[in-house]
Amino acid sequence: MKIIQIECTLLETPLPAPLRPAWAPGRVFTHSSCTLLQVHTDEGITGIGAGPEVGMLGIHTISELLAPYILGMDPFMVERIAPYIRTAARDGSYPWALDMALWDIIGKTTGQPVYRLWGGYQNRIPVYASMAEVTEASEQIARLQQLRDHGFKAFKLRLRRPDIRDDIRLVEQVRAALGDEIDLMVDGNQAHVMPSPQPSGYWTYEQALTVARAMEQLNVLWLEEPLPRYNYKQLARLADAVDIPIAGGELNIGLHEYKLLIDMDCYDIIQADAAFSEGISQLRKVASMAELAYKKFIPHTWSNGIGLGANLHLAASLPNCPWFEFPVDPPAWTIESRDFMLTQPFDIDEDGSITVSDIPGLGLRIDADAITRYSKEHWQSDRLAV
Ligand SMILES: [Mg+2]
Structure with missing residues (x-):
C-alpha cells in the first residue's frame, strides 16, 4: 500500500455565541475551526486526521515539511514515518494529525476499529x-x-x-x-x-x-x-x-x-x-x-x-x-x-x-457538505501515479 496524495483544509464555522476560554485570558473566540488532513492511498482508502487551526502554518507544516517525504510511503509503516512527523513539529505546528490518518487507514484496511x-x-x-x-x-x-x-x-x-x-x-x-x-x-x-x-x-x-x-x-x-x-x-x-x-x-x-x-x-x-x-x-x-x-x-x-x-x-x-x-x-x-x-x-x-464506535478505523463520518461549506483554505499535493 502507498500514500499517493495528501490534502489539507482549514475549516471554520461561526460559534452560536462568543467563547471566552480560561486558557486565553481577555480573548474572545467567534469561530470553531480545525485543520483537516486527508491521506489518500493507491488502494482507494482515505485516512482522516485533524489538528487545531493554526492558519496557514497548518498548511505549510503539511505541504512543505511532511508531504514531500511521506508521499509514496507505506501507511502501515507508522514507526518509520514517526520521525518525519516529529521533525515537522519542530519547524512547523501540530503535524500529529498524520498519525491519526495512518491509523484510520490501517483500521479501514483491516476492517477493525483502531482501539x-x-x-x-x-x-x-x-x-x-x-x-x-x-x-x-x-x-x-x-x-x-x-x-x-x-x-x-x-x-x-x-x-x-x-x-x-x-x-x-x-x-x-x-x-x-x-x-x-x-x-x-x-x-x-x-x-x-x-x-x-x-x-x-x-x-x-x-x-x-x-x-x-x-x-x-x-x-x-x-x-x-x-x-x-x-x-x-x-x-x-x-x-x-x-x-x-x-x-x-x-x-x-x-x-x-x-x-x-x-x-x-x-x-x-x-x-x-x-x-x-x-x-x-x-x-x-x-x-x-x-x-x-x-x-x-x-x-x-x-x-x-x-x-x-x-x-x-x-x-x-x-x-x-x-x-x-x-x-x-x-x-x-x-x-x-x-x-x-x-x-x-x-x-x-x-x-x-x-x-466507542466499532466502525473500522477511527469511525469518523466526515460531512462532505460541511467541508465544502466551511473551507477557508485548501491545499493538495500532486497525485502519484498508481
Ligand atoms: Mg486542561
Missing part, C-alpha cells in the same frame, strides 16, 4: 463535561444544571480568577447548589495560555497548595495544571504534599518530556492529547510509561470532533484511563459547533458514558 487493533480495554468510558469559561457562580450553576439535565454526571470547572479565594468560593457554591452526587474536577490552566492580551500571571507554589487543599476538602477528583509547565520540582513537591491527584501534560511535547514528568512524579494523571502531542500511537508509549508507574493517562481532547474521536480510541485501548474528557460549554461551545465537520456528532449515553 481493538491495539488490544482494546473498554468500549464505554465515563465522561466528564469539560467547561471552558470562568463565569459568575449563578451562571456556572445554571450551565451545570442544564448539562446535568442532558445526562452529564461529572464536570470540570475552570479556576482562573484574579483571586484564588474567588476560585475556591465558586467550587463551594457549586457543591452547595448541586450536592455531593456529582463528580467535580478543576483546572487551574496555570501551565500555559494561548496568545492573548494577558499571557502571564501564574499561581505561586503557596497559592497552588492552598487551592489543592481546599479542593481536597470539597471532594474534587483532581486539580489540573496548578503550576507552570516546566516547574517540575514544585509540581512534584505539590503532588507529594496533597492527597488530591494532580493532573497535567496536555501541551508537553516529546516522549522524553513525558518520561521526565512521570519519573519525577510531577503528575498523578498524564493528560497528553493525540492532536497536540506526539500523535495517537506514540502516546500509547506515554500511557504505558504511566501505567508502569501506577499513574492514570486521561487524554486532553479540547480541539474538535476529529481530535476527540481519535483520543477516544486511544482511551479505549488503555487499562489506566477511567475518564474521558468531553468538551462542552453552552451557549458558545456546543456539541454541534465542536463536531461541525462530522455527520454524527459525538454525544453521551444515558448513564453519562461515551461508547
Whole structure:
C-alpha cells in the first residue's frame, strides 16, 4: 500500500455565541475551526486526521515539511514515518494529525476499529463535561444544571480568577447548589495560555497548595495544571504534599518530556492529547510509561470532533484511563459547533458514558457538505501515479 496524495483544509464555522476560554485570558473566540488532513492511498482508502487551526502554518507544516517525504510511503509503516512527523513539529505546528490518518487507514484496511487493533480495554468510558469559561457562580450553576439535565454526571470547572479565594468560593457554591452526587474536577490552566492580551500571571507554589487543599476538602477528583509547565520540582513537591491527584501534560511535547514528568512524579494523571502531542500511537508509549508507574493517562481532547474521536480510541485501548474528557460549554461551545465537520456528532449515553464506535478505523463520518461549506483554505499535493 502507498500514500499517493495528501490534502489539507482549514475549516471554520461561526460559534452560536462568543467563547471566552480560561486558557486565553481577555480573548474572545467567534469561530470553531480545525485543520483537516486527508491521506489518500493507491488502494482507494482515505485516512482522516485533524489538528487545531493554526492558519496557514497548518498548511505549510503539511505541504512543505511532511508531504514531500511521506508521499509514496507505506501507511502501515507508522514507526518509520514517526520521525518525519516529529521533525515537522519542530519547524512547523501540530503535524500529529498524520498519525491519526495512518491509523484510520490501517483500521479501514483491516476492517477493525483502531482501539481493538491495539488490544482494546473498554468500549464505554465515563465522561466528564469539560467547561471552558470562568463565569459568575449563578451562571456556572445554571450551565451545570442544564448539562446535568442532558445526562452529564461529572464536570470540570475552570479556576482562573484574579483571586484564588474567588476560585475556591465558586467550587463551594457549586457543591452547595448541586450536592455531593456529582463528580467535580478543576483546572487551574496555570501551565500555559494561548496568545492573548494577558499571557502571564501564574499561581505561586503557596497559592497552588492552598487551592489543592481546599479542593481536597470539597471532594474534587483532581486539580489540573496548578503550576507552570516546566516547574517540575514544585509540581512534584505539590503532588507529594496533597492527597488530591494532580493532573497535567496536555501541551508537553516529546516522549522524553513525558518520561521526565512521570519519573519525577510531577503528575498523578498524564493528560497528553493525540492532536497536540506526539500523535495517537506514540502516546500509547506515554500511557504505558504511566501505567508502569501506577499513574492514570486521561487524554486532553479540547480541539474538535476529529481530535476527540481519535483520543477516544486511544482511551479505549488503555487499562489506566477511567475518564474521558468531553468538551462542552453552552451557549458558545456546543456539541454541534465542536463536531461541525462530522455527520454524527459525538454525544453521551444515558448513564453519562461515551461508547466507542466499532466502525473500522477511527469511525469518523466526515460531512462532505460541511467541508465544502466551511473551507477557508485548501491545499493538495500532486497525485502519484498508481
Ligand atoms: Mg486542561
